[in-house]
Amino acid sequence: MYLDMPIDRATPHVVRESVDAVRRWEPRCEVVRVIPSITESRETIRVQWRLADGVIRETEVPR
Template sequence: MTRLSDITSVHWQPALNRDDVVEGIDDIDQSIRIILKTPKGSDPHRPEFGSKLHLYLDMPIQQATPHVVRESVDAIREWEPRCEIVRVIPAIDEARETLRVQWRLADGLIRETEVPR
């Protein structure tokens, strides 16, 4: 378990599903996952937080895909100002869709976060 004195980054948060913290790039990666998996309006303290991806769950994939990409980009731009979105690539495997979010920090390197829906 990480102690508060062990944290070296200004940006950090508790890690999801484990007894630890995430810092720096891992913090941004986890933040993107949280933004896209949180339905807008579900957090009573921040009702505007999250994305509207849940609105497209029952829509046929071909119709939903452009909306899902748009909503993903809008939500990340609004709630994660530390990175620049390069693109969102939906990958469809049978009936399951995964979003691959490519993003960049000031260093110019492109990173990728996968978010299963």
């Protein structure tokens, strides 16, 4: 949906949709933080999340 947008304009939308997707599809997780990383024309989204055990974990997804 945001493929044709400049990365700096698309990033807030991608972060919001990342949080929404985790909340919807993995209700056992609590999203702690979403960290976008932009280098040249590539963006990586790193999601920090926590389960009931309290340990913060990370998943990184290139866009």
